Amino acid sequence: MTTNSSYVPAGYDPVTLEVLRMRLDSIVEEMGSAMIRSSGSPVITESGDFNTALFDPEGKIYSYSDFVQFHIGSGSVAVQNLVAEIAGEPLYPGDAFICNDPHTAGSAHPPDTNVISPIFYGEELIGWAQSQAHLVDVGGMTPGGFAPGAYDCYSEALRLPPGVKVFERGKPVEWVRRVLLNNVRVPTLFWNDVRSLVASNNTGIRRLCGTVEEFGLEQFRDHTRVNFEIAERVVRERIALLADGVYTADEWTEHNGHVNELYRVHCTMTKSGDQVTMDFTGSSPQTDGFINLSYGTLIGSVASALVPILAWDVPFNEGVMTACTVLAERGSLVNPEPPAPISNGHLTTGARVSRLVTKLLNEAARTSDSELIRARTQGVWADSWTGGISAGTRDDGEYFVLFNMDGGGMGTGAQPVADGLDCGGMMTQVNNALPDVEMNEMLYPVLYLWKRLNTASVGHGAHRGGHGHEFAWTLHGAGEVTQTVFAPNAQVVADGFGGGYSGGGSGHAVWRASNVNRLIDEGIVPTEHALHSADRELLEINQQGIAIGAEDVFVQWVAGGGGYGDPLLREPALVARDVADGYVTESAAVDVYGVELADGAVDGAATERRRAALRAERLGGQPTRPVEAGAKADSSAPRRDTQGWYCPASGARLSTGEDWRADVLTRTSIAAQRLGELGVRVRTRESEPAVLLEELISPSCGTLLETRIRVAEGEAR
């Protein structure tokens, strides 16, 4: 253990600081539990799509709950804009403000509704309690608030800016309530959820006042300030361990709801000393489809990646984010202005921002002198959310909307210490949860035919990315539904790291006029193999108004995470286990991992020969340098010493220049095609620009140093 007492300033008792920190964390947790227990929305109770937090009077986060991380940014902007908006207006204990407008109130998308209440200690304003949840409906052109067909934000939802008082001195403001309920499809449910957001804030207010009473106002203020500073210093020290430099990277949002174009998300990260600046200048201009990302959620999407990478063990408060400055041009995809529609920006462009930050920090961490920091490199997460919303009328006449939370089943990126987590969800989705089959079948007229791991989704590598999942349903108790889908990670899939491959993408299909009902009538389970259909219709990346009938089967598959390290470095016994488990096919074991099995067990000698042959194949000739036996998962990622770049797996020198990539062997291919050869399913892009996969290979040892997805430059907008 190192001596790091310096984080706690002289004169402060670290124990009191920690007691206060734990108390604040327990308060936001208690707020969350109040919300879960009183809420009626499965989105809140089942999937944890909400957050609770306490802020200081200016809008700095005291404490933030262990749920969706986006709202670190969206909640902050909501509180800060509220403070600015209502300056000089009367404010009382028992007041509560409601807002949901991404443009003016930071919200991730209109259904994410915030209730913010002032916290008074005696006469004095000492902070804000903030609770936010995804409400089932907020009006607008489509039920559920995702509007792929919208061209502007006015059609998306009822827009509530900062400063709408919904409770005054503990009582609902009746005229506001009337306006709200007149504009939403399920008014009872909506108002109940507003009540539970208020209940959550009330819990927070009561407990915070008790805490201030106990600690004394001066000590409370002083100690929360110091806790900000401590968190900031730890993160700054870690940033200082990243290599100084200017790093750039791109990600691409696919399809804006109307057209299948690619929209650039660009970031220049300048890391100097203990400060990073993330400048998103160069990103695409805002578009007239629903993929624009609110500024608040841009901050939240940066935080969603930054926290697990640099502050994985630091209790969260405002201080964690202080060392990171985020810049974005007004009117761009990542900082849009009205009338840009915005109802899916967080799950598309926001997810791309988290992926971009992961890639940039991978670059800055890989050459760090600190092993601790180098170990924060990882395969990129499938990060995105695959939507499926079905609306229709049951046979018994009841109208229903199935907002299928199975969309959160993406695989996470592989880690230097382990494979990625199966169905882990987005980076931002702390405490993610998927529904039970029985839950969805009980509430909605669908019959699942299967729900299983999507084995075509895993990014191969010395450590594998996590699996996404795949499911199919047919209608059962309804004749027809209207379907909305979005599959934001279909063509430009998640990168691996250090020789790990990309994971597969998401998508939807409708198997039209199938024999599903005939099979059931004949007593046969409609498996993938038993089902026949007139047409397996691949749906658009974003599409709405799709009619699904009683003879159709709806299939959704969800993306997987990127791998870590050259697959030829994977422990052969792990590959044998994957084959036994059915996660990896025998042919992939041989052709991707170079592992030969005999009766299910690893044939050591044959594996060695196979791996040597695959390295030679990569080079088109014999390697001149052997890879060391037992080389670790992280040893295929190039590292740098005083003499330049080298491959740790073999010790082979790669380059003496700044950019090692210019000096190694690069094989470029169409991503969907090449990954398809490896058993990984990626949607083929049928129009310009092409999506390419680059494989970078060490010329002397045949080690796969890196693979990356690249969009053919100059052809994209």
Added chain:
Amino acid sequence: MTLHVGIDVGGTFTDAVAIHDGHAVRGKAFSTPDVTSGILDALAVLEDRLGDGGDEFYSRIDRFVLGNTIVTNAVDEQKYAGVGLLTTQGFRDTLRIARSARDEERDPHRMAPPPEIIDRNRIVEVAERIDSRGEVLVPLTAEALEQAVRRVLEAGAESLAVCLLWSFRNPQHEQEIGKYLETHHPDLPYTLSSALTPVYREYERMVTTTLDAAVKPIVARHFDQLAAELAGRGLRTRVQIMQVHGGFLSVEETSKAPIAMFNSGPVGGVTGARLLGQRLGRSRVLTADMGGTSLDAAAIIDDEFRVLPRAEIGGLPTSLTAVDIETIGAGGGSLAWIDGRGVMRVGPHSAGSVPGPACYGKGGERPAVTDAALVLGLLNPDYYLGGTVTLSETEARRAVHRHLAEPLGTDTDAAAHGVYRLAVSQMANAVRKITVNRGHDPREFTLIGFGGACGLFAAAIAAEIGVAEVVIPRNAAVFSAYGLMHADSVFSAVQTTPWTFAEPAAQLEKEFAALEARAQEWFETEGVPGERRELYREADMKFLGQIFEVTTRLPSKSFGDADKDLLRRRFIEDYEAEFGAGTAWTEAEILLVNSRVKAIGRTEAQQITDNGGTDERHSVERRDCVDPASGQRRVIEVHRGFGALGKAAGPCLLEEPDTTVYVPAGAVVEVVDGGHFSITLNAV
């Protein structure tokens, strides 16, 4: 003449208590890996102390209650039988998808799938399908059944879990598989999800069923061995086994669903606290059971502890109900450490029993909570656990100095005091959670603290959450075993049966009647005498659109259309008691999800006149220690044999063979009810 024996198998020790005509006698032995030998060793000590010869002792036992850790051990160590699983075609990956295994962990290095109970090649799909209304869509054919069973046995299954979709609605297919197994593989232990836990959500049902089948062969072996040993020694009465829901069952019933034995250990203490609260006339009791690695807190209101659905077992959610216990990783063995910010933290990692805290001198180098208590002077190194273990103050000081004081740049006393405060703060947050989160005010409660180290912390926890009275049972081991012996015998049958008020009452009545018939059958097989039988009906209900249900209790009498109003009213009352006045969704329709019948065979409480502790004379010494309330060194009085003194003002310490009690300044401690210590805070 009565002789009741209670056995509490713990991680380190097996405690046995005999209550012989109101006198308690204790026996202690080391727990053994086979569990049985430890039980027999502890019984041998009892036999010896009761002075019986021959087989008299065993044959005279009227009642034999066992709190068993065999299932807890199997789950904690993940040592399962080679279980196989049959599931509906298309859904083989349910346990792996695990409804997303993402929890609150922020570090991707530590994100991991849930612990594997089963090898994937022993999960076999069966061609069949039943829908949400319970209608058979794809019938299970004899051929499909045989093929699936053959495949899972070929894969090496030693026991079988069967969990099909919607089997709780229509158990036909599972029952057909059960019948087939009985006929063709009579020795193969198996569990049907529709019999074990017929409730919706296939993930939890599958976890529970698989765990149950995975421990069945282990439990069967253990019980066979134990029964043979005890019968051979002359035991005539039936052995009763403590369950996680707070009651006990016979060995035979337990073997049908052994998973319900999991973590029944803490339940003995909660039951003991319930009895003690009853005797002291306290209607609201909080329990704090502080062991080596964790603190378990529970609330008892009006003589009842709360039972929660969806109990967690070994990091996995199950569909079992369990006593609502809040557990946090803060116990005597919890390690203190410095985190990335240079700030001290306590737990959740523990030194365990090997190597244990540094002061055990068994090679532990990292400072634990017990080390801090020793440094502060709160523990007597020569009188720990009544002098059975000698503690090394030097080792404790070294560990606290090196790993905490030095990096923090402070002195050893201050660092140890910091550990104490952080441990208290965490425990107070957990205890507060069990009250505030359930809608209660902690200030109305009495805190009953037990388990090795709790006496040192209970008063400080109480002060932090505003509890005014603390009771520390004088003899913790007797206390738990006593509780164990006085638990009720409990059986509960549940069925998911959606019903709304628009439907006829007769429909619901039919479900309840069927469940009651099962309960009556159980009374008979268990031989519960008529006057001790109690039956309750419970309904898990929610407003349409909500996800979680609230349980409402109904009288056990025929439910007719005239009773609908009462049911609706009671539900709204219970709902608002839980979530606060005015929170009920009065506009929404109410849905009844599960009906449940709970059968209780009440146990007659026995008065104990002698608590079985050592009957010392009072003595007092003065010791220089750090007062945990102020952090200042001062000389305080340390009492032994406090029972003989009866009352004192804090600050002081009471040293007893099982525990040490800290009484802060401003509080008064007195002996109540024949030997327990009651601390009144803010008494002066």
